[in-house]
Amino acid sequence: MTDANIEAVLFDWGGTLATWHDIDLHNTWRAVTTVLDEPRAEELAARLVAAEGSVWRRSRDEHRSSTLEEVCVLAEVVLSAEALAEYERQWDPHTVLEPDAIDTLRALRERGLKVGVLSNTIWSRRRHEAIFARDGVLELLDGAVYTSEIAHTKPHPEAFLAAMAAVGVTDPSRCLFVGDRLFDDVWGAQNAGMRAAHLPHSAIPLEQIGHTEGTPEATIQRLAELPALIDSWNDKAA
Numbered sequence: 001m002t003d004a005n006i007e008a009v010l011f012d013w014g015g016t017l018a019t020w021h022d023i024d025l026h027n028t029w030r031a032v033t034t035v036l037d038e039p040r041a042e043e044l045a046a047r048l049v050a051a052e053g054s055v056w057r058r059s060r061d062e063h064r065s066s067t068l069e070e071v072c073v074l075a076e077v078v079l080s081a082e083a084l085a086e087y088e089r090q091w092d093p094h095t096v097l098e099p100d101a102i103d104t105l106r107a108l109r110e111r112g113l114k115v116g117v118l119s120n121t122i123w124s125r126r127r128h129e130a131i132f133a134r135d136g137v138l139e140l141l142d143g144a145v146y147t148s149e150i151a152h153t154k155p156h157p158e159a160f161l162a163a164m165a166a167v168g169v170t171d172p173s174r175c176l177f178v179g180d181r182l183f184d185d186v187w188g189a190q191n192a193g194m195r196a197a198h199l200p201h202s203a204i205p206l207e208q209i210g211h212t213e214g215t216p217e218a219t220i221q222r223l224a225e226l227p228a229l230i231d232s233w234n235d236k237a238a
Contacts (some may be wrong), residue, residue, distance in 0.1 A: 005234045006168040006195070008114035008142075008224065010160075012179035013128070014094075015202035017101050017137070017223075020180065021094040022203060025049050025162045028090045036083040044077050050124070051075035053207075059120060060183075060210055063156035065147040082217040085107065100224040104181040105140040117144040118163035118177070120153045120184060131137045154181075155188025155210065163177070164192075176230065178223075183210030191212050198225065 011017050026049050032043035047225055052072035055066035068087075072079055079087065108115050121128065125146050132138040143166030147153045150162055164175055172193030179185025180202040187210070189196040198216035 004171065004173040004235045006113065006176050006230050007171075007174040008164065008165070008176070009108050009230070010116045010118050010163050010175060010177045010189075010194075012116055012154075012177075012181070012185050013119035013121070015179055015180035015204075016185075016199055017097060019096050019098050020202035021096075023094060025052065030088045031090050032079070032083050033077070035086045036077070036080055044075070047075040048072070048077055053095060055122065056208065059147075060208060061226075063153050063159075065120075065150060065153045066122050067148045068124070071122060097135050097137065098223055100222055102136055102140070104223040105137065105224055108230070110139060111227065111231040112152065112180070113166040113230070114142045114169055115140060116142055116163050116167040118147075118154065119145075120147050120159075122148055124148060130156075154184040155191065156180075157188070157192040160189055160194060161194035162225050174215075176226075178220075178226065180204070181208075182213035183218075185214075186216045187212050187214030195228065199223070 019122060026045055029045040030041055030050040033041040038201060039043060048071065051071045054074065055071055058064050059066065105115055111117055123146065129138055145159065145163040145166050147159060150159065152158045160177065169175055175194040176186060176197060177189035178197045178199060179196045180199050182198060186196040186198050195217045196214060197218040197220055199220055220226065220229065
């Protein structure tokens with residue numbers, strides 16, 4: 001492990017800052033398409049599930065990003081404003097922060113560390129920032145990268161470099177990435193030159209598991225363990 005001080009902590013979102021939830025994607029889309037076109041709701045939901053699955057497979061295998069808009073184009077479905085509102089309402093319960101997330105982010109910032117987010121997502125910045133503002137996270141972030149806005153997804157190194165740039169850090173050896181996925185988050189961060197901490201609480205679906213599992217520099221059971229972990233590393237590097 002490098003002796004460089006940690007200067008920035010970058011977080012995955014779903015399953016890391018936000019608590020992991022198992023999602024029935026078909027039922028979620030079915031609720032949306034019922035608002036959109038009830039007689040064809042089942043057909044449209046099936047098309048949207050297939051389209052979303054295809055972009056996540058592409059993310060896993062080719063590390064190329066996507067958007068909600070692309071999912072809809074692939075499914076040949078146009079969401080009305082009412083259907084989009086229902087989509088967001090369906091997902092709201094699954095955007096809940098880990099109980100110790102806010103206190104952890106504050107503790108990191110009190111230490112003078114940069115704090116950022118890098119999320120593999122098809123959602124817009126507007127959607128994420130609305131959630132973060134709702135939960136008091138937005139003001140605690142020095143920067144955030146949502147892969148819906150860039151060409152690549154984790155574990156591609158360019159995604160991690162974009163997140164580093166977003167918080168104003170230039171040396172990856174001074175960054176710690178925290179995530180729940182051994183492929184996207186741990187292996188990806190390490191390939192970009194960062195250290196990685198694993199939060200192993202998520203039940204990652206088999207179809208989302210990549211070809212390699214990284215070995216993290218640290219495994220934590222709670223986000224609240226991070227400040228002391230980083231203190232121990234930085235004390236050794238001093």
